[in-house]
Amino acid sequence: xxxxVCIKQVPDTNDIKWTENNTMQREGVESIINPYDLYALxxxxxxxxxxxxxxxxxxxxxxNQAESVLKKAIALGCxxxxxxxxxxxxxxxxxxxxKTIASAIKNxxxxxxxILCGQFAIDGDTAQTGPEIAAQLKIPQVTFxxxxxxxxxxxxxxxxxxxxxxxxxxxxxxxxxxxxxxxKETSRATINxxxxxxxxxxxxxxxxxxxxxxxxTGIKGSPTYVSKAFRPEHNRQCLFAEDVNxxxxxxxxxxxx
Amino acid sequence: MSSILIYAEVTEDNYIHTVVFELxxxxxxxxxxxxxxxxxxLLICKTGLSENYKEAFSNSGFDKIYIVENDxxxxxxxxxxxxxxxxxxxxxxxDIILIGATTQGRDLAPRIAATMHTGLTADCxxxxxxxxxxxxxxxxxxxxxxxxxxxxxxxxQMATVRPKVFKPADKNNTKNTQFIYKDIDISSIKRKxxxxxxxxxxxxxINELDSADIIVAGGKGMKxxxxxxxxxxxxAKLGGVVAASRDAVEMGLAxxxxxxxxxxKTVTPKLYIACGISGAIQHTVGMENSDKIIAIxxxxxxxxxxxxxxxxxxxxxxIIPELIKNL
Numbered sequence: 058x059x060x061x062v063c064i065k066q067v068p069d070t071n072d073i074k075w076t077e078n079n080t081m082q083r084e085g086v087e088s089i090i091n092p093y094d095l096y097a098l099x100x101x102x103x104x105x106x107x108x109x110x111x112x113x114x115x116x117x118x119x120x121n122q123a124e125s126v127l128k129k130a131i132a133l134g135c136x137x138x139x140x141x142x143x144x145x146x147x148x149x150x151x152x153x154x155x156k157t158i159a160s161a162i163k164n165x166x167x168x169x170x171x172i173l174c175g176q177f178a179i180d181g182d183t184a185q186t187g188p189e190i191a192a193q194l195k196i197p198q199v200t201f202x203x204x205x206x207x208x209x210x211x212x213x214x215x216x217x218x219x220x221x222x223x224x225x226x227x228x229x230x231x232x233x234x235x236x237x238x239x240x241k242e243t244s245r246a247t248i249n250x251x252x253x254x255x256x257x258x259x260x261x262x263x264x265x266x267x268x269x270x271x272x273x274t275g276i277k278g279s280p281t282y283v284s285k286a287f288r289p290e291h292n293r294q295c296l297f298a299e300d301v302n303x304x305x306x307x308x309x310x311x312x313x314x
Numbered sequence: 315m316s317s318i319l320i321y322a323e324v325t326e327d328n329y330i331h332t333v334v335f336e337l338x339x340x341x342x343x344x345x346x347x348x349x350x351x352x353x354x355x356l357l358i359c360k361t362g363l364s365e366n367y368k369e370a371f372s373n374s375g376f377d378k379i380y381i382v383e384n385d386x387x388x389x390x391x392x393x394x395x396x397x398x399x400x401x402x403x404x405x406x407x408x409d410i411i412l413i414g415a416t417t418q419g420r421d422l423a424p425r426i427a428a429t430m431h432t433g434l435t436a437d438c439x440x441x442x443x444x445x446x447x448x449x450x451x452x453x454x455x456x457x458x459x460x461x462x463x464x465x466x467x468x469x470x471q472m473a474t475v476r477p478k479v480f481k482p483a484d485k486n487n488t489k490n491t492q493f494i495y496k497d498i499d500i501s502s503i504k505r506k507x508x509x510x511x512x513x514x515x516x517x518x519x520i521n522e523l524d525s526a527d528i529i530v531a532g533g534k535g536m537k538x539x540x541x542x543x544x545x546x547x548x549x550a551k552l553g554g555v556v557a558a559s560r561d562a563v564e565m566g567l568a569x570x571x572x573x574x575x576x577x578x579k580t581v582t583p584k585l586y587i588a589c590g591i592s593g594a595i596q597h598t599v600g601m602e603n604s605d606k607i608i609a610i611x612x613x614x615x616x617x618x619x620x621x622x623x624x625x626x627x628x629x630x631x632x633i634i635p636e637l638i639k640n641l
Contacts, residue, residue: 092564151434152427152428152431152432152433152434155428177577182436182437182455182577182596183436183437184420184424184436185423185424185434185436186424187424188392188421188424188425188428189424189425190428192424192425192427192428192429193428196506197392197393197506197507198392198421198425199392199507200392200417200420200421201417201420201421214510217417218417219326219417219418220325220416220418221325221326221514221515222326222512222513222514222515223512223513223515224389224509224511224512225510225511225512225513226507226508226509226510227507227508227510228506228507229506229507232506232507240566280431280432280433280466280467280468281433281434281435281464281465281466281467282465282467283455283462283463283464284444284450284463284464284465285462285463286455286460286461286462286463287460287461287462287463288460288461289461289595289598289602291602291620291621293607293620293621293622293623294623295609295619295620295622295623295624295625296623296625297625297626297627298624298625298626301626301633301636301637301640302640304610304624304626304633304637304640305640305641307608307624308552308585308587308608308637309641311584311585311605311606311608311624312528312552312584312585
């Protein structure tokens with residue numbers, strides 16, 4: 058099987074920096090693989106364990122330093138890393154990001170059976186890019202998947218964790234599946250994996266390479282934009298308790314008033 | 315004529331999701347700022363079921379309900395529902411589309427947006443119309459550190475909103491609601507996603523949090539299971555319900571079903587006690603409308619103290635046991 062796992066590098070810091078356009082400054086900030094994406098990778102590794110001839114490609118979009126999360130993905134068990142990097146990609150919203158990734162998949166990655174994504178990214182929390190990639194590629198999407206069950210010929214069974222319960226579905230390939238975080242710890246890099254990662258060369262594609270015009274990508278290709286960013290204002294005034302006794306009285310007062 | 319379209323989600327239990335009436339209420343306010351735009355609902359359901367829902371829609375402020383019925387709409391399906399939604403949207407060309415940020419809505423909305431090449435803003439906590447008559451959608455962003463107001467250059471302008479962010483319509487709107495049936499041919503769609511089964515697992519904690527008068531929540535500062543036990547003890551002492559911040563959930567201290575915040579529940583109890591929660595916007599948008607908020611935190615500069623009524627600075631591991639004794 059051919060599996061593409063879309064991963065996102067997210068800042069591993071509380072220190073958010075901003076550009077003049079009110080988009081996030083990513084350069085110069087320490088990055089990690091989005092925790093949800095680790096579970097998407099895990100599902101790919103599970104399939105590969107069952108079907109050893111499976112090829113797993115990790116794909117991300119970002120500045121050149123995003124190479125490091127792809128190397129990490131290879132160390133964990135991916136066969137290959139592809140980085141979409143171009144100044145023209147900067148400032149993309151979910152629509153433009155999905156369009157860019159979908160173009161790369163269509164024009165550069167060829168045939169695939171599955172695309173796996175994390176359901177959320179901890180820095181944006183939109184949960185939109187996965188389904189938008191699927192829509193752009195006109196393939197089925199399956200969201201909120203807690204775990205993949207068995208691969209059955211050209212399809213896979215999956216359990217979706219929805220607001221009201223667990224839904225089981227079977228989806229035909231090619232498809233895009235968004236994976237939720239599980240409770241189990243994800244794999245650690247092996248010595249062999251780290252060696253492979255060090256020896257690997259990450260393929261880098263520009264907008265030209267993937268055949269997307271500058272108007273369709275990055276800030277120019279984004280239908281949405283941040284008009285302002287601000288800290289919310291509150292009109293509560295916090296009074297501080299000197300000791301626990303006073304706090305206890307206050308709690309009683311709030312409950313019984 | 316301008317219009318605002320609201321997706322009328324039908325739940326697995328076959329009722330109209332409460333978020334639909336919350337969006338309807340917000341839409342009344344938005345409508346007044348864009349030439350009294352029509353408020354339209356889109357209902358997609360199994361053949362014959364729409365009759366059962368008409369009562370729910372009455373007096374809720376809808377001008378029109380577009381109904382698409384088919385026996386293939388027994389369960390939600392991205393493929394079949396997005397086809398109906400896109401066909402109806404293409405016909406009525408709404409200025410704004412509002413969808414509940416439920417698991418169903420979060421699956422459907424991006425599919426529609428990408429297919430129609432338009433923008434979508436997720437999990438909004440505020441909606442307004444700006445001076446140019448555009449939808450100004452506000453959401454916490456960038457790890458919940460800041461609020462961002464997002465505009466769309468394209469039409470329709472789409473947004474999702476989590477349940478309980480807005481107040482529901484109060485059912486006294488006497489507007490005449492028109493029901494319009496649309497026949498959409500989906501016979502040629504061969505589904506690639508086959509429905510196998512559904513097991514209801516509604517977590518009782520979800521309902522408990524919705525109706526709780528007192529909530530005691532634990533965050534990263536509660537550090538470990540022993541710390542979270544303290545949160546539970548305090549909740550038990552007060553007859554309250556336990557909740558958690560995302561950090562506590564990420565650390566495995568609490569299940570996701572009791573997470574409060576932008577990607578969790580929105581709660582409005584009489585009293586909310588935040589223990590070891592720093593107060594990132596991602597969390598506070600889910601609890602800031604509580605009547606009274608108390609915070610226990612070791613860092614006196616923690617943002618949580620900026621949004622609470624009463625606080626104590628100190629080690630929660632010492633304060634909570636003593637507090638329980640004093641209550």
